[in-house]
Amino acid sequence: MFQYQADIVSNREVKPKYFLMQIKAPSIAKEAKPGQFVTIRCDFKTAPFLRRPFSFHSISGSSFKILYEVVGEGTSILSNKRPGEKIDILGPLGNGFSMPKKCSEFILVAGGIGVAPLFALAEALVKGKKRRVHAIIGARNKKGLLCENDFKGLGIKPLIATDDGSCGKRALATEVLEELFSKLGATLPTIFACGPESMLKRIKSITRRRGFECYASLEENIACGVGACLGCAIRTTSGYKMACKDGPVFNLNEMIW
């Protein structure tokens, strides 16, 4: 783990309210794994007070990217940062996605900004041989649809679901997931998901019925980020676990909501 002032390489609005920031931080980028995250001190004033967590969206060489939605004061400050400015980062934190060795078929299910960590995972998955990677991207509407072309760039044609049908299918990401299952037949894919809790709950009930493993990256308020304060507790079948240190990736079957 490292904490220092890193350099902002770029910071641009990719869709209204959604920003992509590239940060040059060699030591962190070198150790970073998909599913892990960094925390950023958005300002040196006492409000907003805590650091904000962001998962790695893309990792390459000496830098990494984060994809974020402007939802409050912290992200609003971030969105105004310019290339060349410094930024206080801490990471890499948590455990990443672990890839089952025997599995060769993967489905990534993203809801909204939940696509952020799944793209880093897709980048890593396509490097392996004989792997089939499917992606489902869900969004409220076309304006909020993220990363469609980035996935295409990796050779993955994502299935799109929007709430209003302004792009792709007018459906929930989980409905598209069920359709995909029926086409896959007898294969046993591993599912990786990130998105709103309601989506994860539906995925859990769908995958459990079929006996598939599903791992999800969860979002939680994070204080220390290093497992010291026990603030980011997640209720699991084996008691409380910490999102920052034991997660943020959890097997959905162990979650208790």
Next chain:
Amino acid sequence: MVRQDLKIKIGKLELKNPVIAASGTYGFGEEFKDFVDISKLGAIIAKTITLNPSEGNPPPRIVETSSGILNSIGLQNDGIDGFLKDKLPILRKAKTVIILSIAGENPGEYKRLAKQLDKIDEIDGIELNISCPNVKGGLDFSVEPSSTFDVVNLTRRNTSKTLITKLSPNVKDISEIAKAAEAAGSDSVSLVNTFTGMAIDIETKMPKLGNVVGGLSGPAIKPIALRMVWEVSKKIKIPVIGVGGIMDYADALEFIMAGASAVQVGTANFVNPKATIEILSGIEKYMRKNKIKNMRGLIGCLKI
């Protein structure tokens, strides 16, 4: 150049400097080893342990508020046996003074914990958490001078280790509680613990904390904590340890000038994991610049 002497004494313990990592914010030290050379700190106070394991409060446990945070962790811990088996070896890796925070549901539990820890050489001192706002009964001992006296006295009679009593600010007169702790044989008092508070989500109309109420810490509480340290330090002879919203060396110096012999850095660790060490070097620089040779020249030097 004269080297500044930052040593202070708390009970039987000699701390190489007055900067202490506060309980509940520093885990067992190891969580921060990538950022800080922990051996340089005056002491670390480990996360509170109880006699029996406790799973803690339901989430959400942390909520950000204006210049601070509300927490309702609820003393999640493995119990004394789990601590001794799994955590003590980790804690001992920190080559500095090790203080363990303990809490009990009744005086008898404090007694049993003190007795058991008295035999553990790896623990240098004990901080009595009689003021955790997040557990049932946890606040009871610190609200009255008589119950404070009883718990501290019972613990005192069962351990020869240095005892620090951590006081709650959620009381009528904190000086009276501090005097009771002193009379009962506490070697020091640390103040303050968190202020009870709450936050509500107006969309869901629900409390933002799973436990409804929690403890407020961070810069938001600093002026009140400072005033309490100033008042208490005038009324007792044992050393006072100041804690409450200390973010940088200037905050720490305010507490020391108000009468604190040492300071605890807590919530700041979440925002800046190097806060403790930066505060330490800031104090050293200040002393050098102002030609202050030792801590005696700083503690309680407030001019009124």
